[in-house]
Amino acid sequence: MLTLTHRLSADVAIAVDLTLALTAEERARSRYQLATEAGQSVRLQLPRGTVLHHGDLLQAETGDVLVRIAAKPEPVLTVKAQTSLELLRAAYHLGNRHVALEITADYLRLSPDPVLQSMLEHLGLQVSAEIAAFQPEVGAYGHSGPSHAH
Template structure:
């Protein structure tokens, strides 16, 4: 079994052995067993609190194998608004609910939740369901989970 123990800086030129596609929730696991598409078992043993991002490079404990992390497409809700102020209001209300949230200047993205979808629609937001890579904010206090 391959054990990955170090996260290296993103490097587009790194020669990797394979790519590991992980959902946003899976990228928050610092200790976990995964199976690749071709059936290989991979074990993460990273420092506690490590949150992986799209295109991060992981190194094996023997330092001989590099693996690229990709944000796996998953079901999401993409929120847009008529004005930036409306989008800020939506982000405020979602933040009060401690929802993992991807924030950009033009949209918010979160995991599907029918209650939150209804709330956002009642606020006048446009809500689109899609299957896309999801990259929520890590948090203001670093790489740790609540």
């Protein structure tokens, strides 16, 4: 079994042996066992609290295998608004509910939830169900290893 124990700088342009597509929930787990699409068993054994991001590089404990992490497309709700103030208001209401949220200048993205979808539509926002990569914010006190510019 391939055990991934070290996170490397994602800024390095390097050839990788394998790409692992993981959902947002899977990228937030530091200890996890999964199988690749080819059926190879892989174990994440990273420092507790590690949150992986699209493009991150992991190295096997043996040092001979490099793996790139990819954000796996998954069901999400994408929220858009006519104005930035409406989008900020939506982020405020979702934050009050401690919802994992991807925040950009043009849209918000969250895991599907019919109650939250109804609330957002009631606020006059455009909500669409999609299959897309989901990269929620880590949080103000979260630690995700090497710093990432977002």
